[in-house]
Amino acid sequence: MKQNSAAVEDLLTTQREQVLAEWRNELASTAGGRSLSSDSRETDELINAILVGVRASGNTENFDDTPWNHVRDVLAGLSRSRAAQGATAAETSRFVLALKRPLFAGLQRRFGGQPEVLIEATWEISSLLDNMAQYTVSTYQRSREEVIARQQQELLELSTPVVKLWDGVLAVPMIGTLDSGRTQLVMETLLQRIVETGSALAIIDITGVPTVDTLVAQHLLKTVTAIRLMGADCIISGIRPQIAQTIVHLGIDLEGITTKASLADALSLAMKRAGFVVTRGKAAAALPLSATLGAAD
Structure with a gap:
């Protein structure tokens, strides 16, 4: 495992709860008053997936590789959920990007005295989160296209009744x-x-x-x-x-x-x-108004 990847793993292991708390605070205050906050399950799941990916791959450079399958699955589920709830692609990606500040702060606390390690680890985690954010946008777009296609099909069926x-x-x-x-x-x-x-x-x-x-x-x-x-x-x-x-x-x-x-x-x-004959019948005679009122009484 690369030294900078080991630094990321060390951070997520030793300061996990603090990073999570800072991330949730960041989510609650991001997007110009529109909250991006989520339940603890989403943030916990994504942090755990990132940690598994770092441990399995030994680096964060090849996000499309097999060790990052779990992270991509978590992000895909998150994107589909947000798309169904009406969130935009930008809001969905900002959910991931909001993790940058807590991780950068954690790296500074952990490796402030090791400039080379700090710089390399910061670059690595920044690149990883950028890839993750881009993946959420791509998945979101596919989800929205599927929803639109399904709605178009439903509208077609409604607009052509037999x-x-x-x-x-x-x-x-x-x-x-x-x-x-x-x-x-x-x-x-x-x-x-x-x-x-x-x-x-x-x-x-x-x-x-x-x-x-x-x-x-x-x-x-x-x-x-x-x-x-x-x-x-x-x-x-x-x-x-x-x-x-x-x-x-x-x-x-x-x-x-x-x-x-x-x-x-x-x-x-x-x-x-078809052999049917339509004839006009006599209209029923209208009752006098007095008779109608009498019947109502």
Whole structure:
């Protein structure tokens, strides 16, 4: 083990409790009034992990090596926890960097009379904590990206519900931009619901789709083709005048696909195809106001 690494180990062994106390005080007063303090378990766990890493590696230079696995695991857990709690990457890294002052002070107390050892040990512990802080930022970013990806997937599922309008009739109200990923999700969900319900007709309503270009039209055609391969038919509703003109100008061929201006028109046609007849019944006569008040009494 290097002399400076031995000095770090000696410090963490002989002055552990004092370093921990000073670190917690530093955490409580850092970040401009926003506390970075944590419970004693987090600080204890990280100090113990650093001590294990120093003993196992004999140096602090190669933070990516196997002896530092435990430290990286502790930091990863800390970063994921802080990300879930809404802390920023900077706040998470400052949690680690707040350990510098207590360790530097401890080294000064321990090796103040040995300048060479003090300088080397200070540089080594500074480099180690910088690597640890950088690792927390990287892990935090990955955690946030995973959260964002999961939320995007959940939003996609919420924004493309498959609704059963009538026996044998399903509808998918599309809202927002229709891209490849969303089309795939709509297709999978709709085909699964067709199998589950035995529906023979599906309505894709694009009233909420702001624009239709060649790519969007291709996505719709692929979905219609997949529905037909399942033995069902499809109606596209929500064809507004602007969208109709765009489709014509782009030369998009929707021949063979039934289209309607509104979801109501599509539902009416779907029910006719299914053999249902909708008739308007007589409205119930309204009761006189005096009769209503009498009934309330």
